[in-house]
Amino acid sequence: MQVLHNRISNEELRARLFAEKEPRVTVSLYKYFTIVNPRAFRDEVYVKFNQLNVFGRIYIAHEGINAQISVPESNFNAFRETLYQLSPELDGLRLNIAIDDDGKSFWVLRCKVRSRIVADGITDPGFDASKIGKYLKADEVNEMIGRDDTVFVDMRNHYEYEVGHFENALEVPSNTFREQLPMAVEMLKENKDKNIVMYCTGGIRCEKASAYLRYKGFPHVFHVEGGVIEYARKAREQCLPLKFIGKNFVFDERLGERITDDIIAQCHQCGKPCDNHTNCNNDGCHLLFIQCDECKNKYDGCCSDECKEEFHLPEEEQQRARRAGRVN
Known part of the structure; x- marks a missing residue:
């Protein structure tokens, strides 16, 4: 009989994680594509990833998959091949590898079916999430940032923006993505003919946001490929100057990846420079x-x-x- 859910307490699982000797790799991934039977797909994913000792959280919906996970280093190639074989849509999918990683980001595998992989509040049947903006690679991001004809838009929450963001990026002051989408349209209406560059942590929110802005009539919409995680990794590989300053908030036990040494936030209790x-x-x-x-x-x-x-x-x-x- 296949096990489809975790049956061990969180306390024991955490103890097992910190007793591990083998390094782990923290990875985020997403893909918008049609999944006809999310429940069956969820069970297949859980069984196969559990066999590889994968930890993390995975959301599956009719519109696709969204995952933040950690994988034992020795199982990484097997994990990648398993992922690519789950669906033709996932074959060759880009994986966002964490850049500031202690391997202790997750201690259990949780795989859930959701109505959406990103809660967006969009009800218009005419909206097509596949009609996205143009991807920007790290060098293209650096070329466009600071230009008079370009606006960078942060599609993350305030607590994420507070500790790190691209230089002079516009914050959309909201606590939920569903509130941000119409707010971004309103805030950007005076810049409709400019280049709009959207970004988020790993790319999943800004990709849907770019499609939404195009749906609302914005003609020049771009988004950072792989979000801040992929941008920082590629910029370092290519020895490019980092235009994202501070820390990139992440949704796991680390609560942040250091991108630059700049500390742009303050302790909420005493006001001293701090971004923890x-x-x-x-x-x-x-x-x-x-x-x-x-x-x-x-x-x-x-x-x-x-x-x-x-x-x-x-x-x-x-x-x-x-x-x-x-x-x-």
Whole structure:
């Protein structure tokens, strides 16, 4: 009988990960293509990747696949071949390899079926996500950045933009991608005839956003191939100047990849230069915020005195406090 879900506790899985001796490679990938039976495809992916000891999160929908995973170094070639054989659409797919990687990004494989691989809020049946803008490679990005006829647009959330972004990139101030799309159209309407260059972490959001802008009548739309991850890797390989400054936020245990030494953000508690994200240690909060080492020690990894106080309560009292908060 094939195992289709994890059956081991997170605590044991994390302990196993940190006991591993073999290096791991952190990879992100995505592809928009039609999957007729997402559930069956999900089960096939889970079985095959689980056999290769792949960890991470994978989302599958009728519109395609989106994954952030880690692979044992010795299994990487087998993983790549397995991926390419899952569908003709995936054969030769670009893999975004992490550039600042300790191999501890994930400790379990989670593979889920979703209605969309990126929640976009688009309901218009006339929208075609395949009609994307033009890809830009690293050298082309550097050539276009700073030009008067070009606007760079960051399609990530505020907490991502806060710690790192392309020089003079426009932030679309929203916490969700579905809110960003119409907001970006409104913010860019005065620049409709300019070159619009969109980017995100690994490419999946800006690729759909580029199609959306083209659908809304923007004629000159581009997006950074492979997002910030691929741009930084290729720029370093080709000895190009890095035009992305600071840290690239990533959605795994690392919470960031260092691109340049610039620290452009501040600790949310004391205001000192800092770009290290943390999740509040209080189980009733888990706010994602920027915290320097001094404040981490002062507040025991919590975002406030109130959360620190609750964090040190006995577990039963913590639960009562959270229940009281929900009632109030």
